[in-house]
Amino acid sequence: MGRIVALDFGKKRTGIAVSDPLQIIASALDTVDSNELIGYLKKYIAAEPVEKIIIGYPLNMDDTPTDATPLVEKFIKKFANVFPSMPVIQVDERMTSKMASREISGMGLKKKDREKKELIDAVAAVMMLQEYMGIGY
Numbered sequence: 001m002g003r004i005v006a007l008d009f010g011k012k013r014t015g016i017a018v019s020d021p022l023q024i025i026a027s028a029l030d031t032v033d034s035n036e037l038i039g040y041l042k043k044y045i046a047a048e049p050v051e052k053i054i055i056g057y058p059l060n061m062d063d064t065p066t067d068a069t070p071l072v073e074k075f076i077k078k079f080a081n082v083f084p085s086m087p088v089i090q091v092d093e094r095m096t097s098k099m100a101s102r103e104i105s106g107m108g109l110k111k112k113d114r115e116k117k118e119l120i121d122a123v124a125a126v127m128m129l130q131e132y133m134g135i136g137y
Contacts, residue, residue, distance in 0.1 A: 002051030005044070006129035008093065008121050009055055009072050010034060015121025017129045021049065026129040028122035037075070038082055045083070053079070053086060054132050056093025056124070091128050 008015035058068040
């Protein structure tokens with residue numbers, strides 16, 4: 001089995017989470033500039049066995065696309081051109097950033113650390129991966 005990589009893709013930055021090789025544990029990996037994401041993933045996938053990518057697909061509560069939906073779709077097409085044999089699975093990302101903020105608040109971190117957007121993005125990616133793997137959050 002290979003790892004599952006989860007992406008909380010954003011206009012500026014992307015939170016990345018990864019499973020262990022047995023797909024039991026989800027952990028935050030990094031937060032990178034979205035413009036550098038393909039290069040980052042090339043290096044990571046060359047170094048680690050990756051089975052699939054999951055990416056948060058942004059929708060409004062009424063299932064209509066958000067302003068971010070076209071950005072995610074564009075990234076998925078670009079990713080498919082670079083990694084044509086890698087499965088990409090879209091998962092519902094509604095509310096993950098808000099839930100991530102709530103989880104971080106309960107960690108006992110200083111307010112300055114809790115408000116770091118990079119941390120929120122990485123935790124949101126972990127939450128999506130946990131949900132996908134069926135281990136909940």
